Amino acid sequence: MRLWSLHPKYLDPQGLVALWRESLLARAVLRGETRGYLHHPQLERFRAHAHPRAAINSYLAAVYAEAVARGYAFNKSKLGPAQYAQPIAVTSGQLAFEWQHLLRKLAVRSPERFAQLQGTAVLACHPLFRRRAGRVAPWERGQGGA
Numbered sequence: 001m002r003l004w005s006l007h008p009k010y011l012d013p014q015g016l017v018a019l020w021r022e023s024l025l026a027r028a029v030l031r032g033e034t035r036g037y038l039h040h041p042q043l044e045r046f047r048a049h050a051h052p053r054a055a056i057n058s059y060l061a062a063v064y065a066e067a068v069a070r071g072y073a074f075n076k077s078k079l080g081p082a083q084y085a086q087p088i089a090v091t092s093g094q095l096a097f098e099w100q101h102l103l104r105k106l107a108v109r110s111p112e113r114f115a116q117l118q119g120t121a122v123l124a125c126h127p128l129f130r131r132r133a134g135r136v137a138p139w140e141r142g143q144g145g146a
Helices: 013-030 043-046 052-069 094-107 110-118
Strands: 088-091 129-132
Touching: 013 043, 013 052, 013 094, 043 052, 043 088, 088 094, 094 110, 094 129
Parallel strands: 088 129
Antiparallel strands: none
């Protein structure tokens, strides 16, 4: 499961579809509707939110908005109630880590998209997140925290 902190506009079609599905799975986990992925580290920041369900619904709404902007037919009935959710902090180190991870995926899966994005200097984060200074998040696998 990868719930990107980066804006969904950077994802290729396969990545955006995968994000939609994984976000729906994350919401099911947060609602207690599934027994899988209960302890997935990507969910820590949503669980730490004062209103986890509102946060994941807000996250999904932004993914849906990107899909609609691209002309995709994602199922709007899958969206939860639209509510304002307090933004979640994301560190500049986390965004940089995710950016490199995404570029590696795109270099193999979608070389054209990779070429379009390779020179991007300023990264936009997902609308639910607000950038702050810092290192890679401690929940990020393979990074040993901090």
